[in-house]
Amino acid sequence: MSLCLFCYNENEKKVLTVRNKSLPFKNALVLPNKLLKYNQSLDEVCTEILTENIRNQEVYIEQLNAFGKLYRNPIGRVIDISFYGLINLEKDNIVLNHENNAKFKKLDSKLELAFDHNEMIELALKRIKRRMKYRPLGKNLLPNEFTMNELEGLYSSFLSKKFDTRNFRRRILEMDILREVKKVQRNKRGRKTILYEFDPKKYENYSNNGF
Amino acid sequence: MSLCLFCYNENEKKVLTVRNKSLPFKNALVLPNKLLKYNQSLDEVCTEILTENIRNQEVYIEQLNAFGKLYRNPIGRVIDISFYGLINLEKDNIVLNHENNAKFKKLDSKLELAFDHNEMIELALKRIKRRMKYRPLGKNLLPNEFTMNELEGLYSSFLSKKFDTRNFRRRILEMDILREVKKVQRNKRGRKTILYEFDPKKYENYSNNGF
DNA sequence: CCAAAAGTGTTAATCTTACACCCATGA
């Protein structure tokens, strides 16, 4: 079982990587993963991976794919099932496990992972992109209060395209998932920024059922 | 492992059902399914299900979902993974296994299956519907040569909506996946009908990569 | 020649895209 755990930090999307502890590819950079043992449920392994690496198991996870290849392995039969998750470093109280060398890495072309883990990231990003056509994205990645520019940056980053500010704002507001927060953000220079939050019920609804 | 196997026959979508052989719900109508044994790959079980029920294992199958619930069972650990498939009764040389009471049933509100198999069908239909927004549908369900009306009927059936004939034809032709077959179909009454076939390369391409 | 089914174009409405300036604030 492997997990692509994404965050959006410093205006960039990043993925959680660890150093592989065993052969093959010992010490290579990989996605956090664990073998699914004979007597474990998927959820149990998922929880283990999360606890071991970020000390929080209560995060948003979606299933990516199940590969039913059969490996003979001393531990038992291996079913390779991949998941992806979305978190916010502060909101989710992430504590990275240094023992595993758990680190969030920028998703650029220099990021080279062992096994087929690069492809797994690609698949996850493709799924997220596809999902964004039907459903909102952001609640799990952004802090509770955020600016329209941050949201635009996130969309821009995950969809790999630049948006026209005006069109973006109009489209997002039409989605009817945001509430203006009474407070505003003070900036060093220039105008104050309106802060938004997601309306939890509306967000949930669209997230589950699509627009 | 459970399989939703759909066909499109007599202008209706149908799903393969069998009589359950064991408890609980002995003799109830269910989707063809088998327990995934400790030493089997997913593909192996899938092949078994197909061979046992329709005598053909070479059909179009997509993975639906993997449920990692853990059941204790004398046979071993059970992972419940569902698939859906699309076939054409004639083209795929389907031979139904009467011993299992294998039958294609119309998908209407009267169809009541045991376990959560009705929900599984719903999920499969939802996925197919979603897929149709990005990718063509029909090659696996229709005979090699078909009329525009048949294709419209199929789309109409799977998307549960009526189409405007003119708009439908225009949209499909713009997709650039069809070829006119030289032959035409003679009808009892009225005008001859143009026959189409899918351009295999173009269809494959759009089916894999989306429009 | 007529009943039955197939086939075909145009217009209005909607949605999407492109584009540039003013506003508020802190230094």
Next chain:
DNA sequence: TCATGGGTGTAAGATTAACACTTTTGG
């Protein structure tokens, strides 16, 4: 007061939806 970043509206273009009649053919 000015440099900085935030915020806003409109018009053209593209896409989608609505609509009804003519063609072909077998009986």
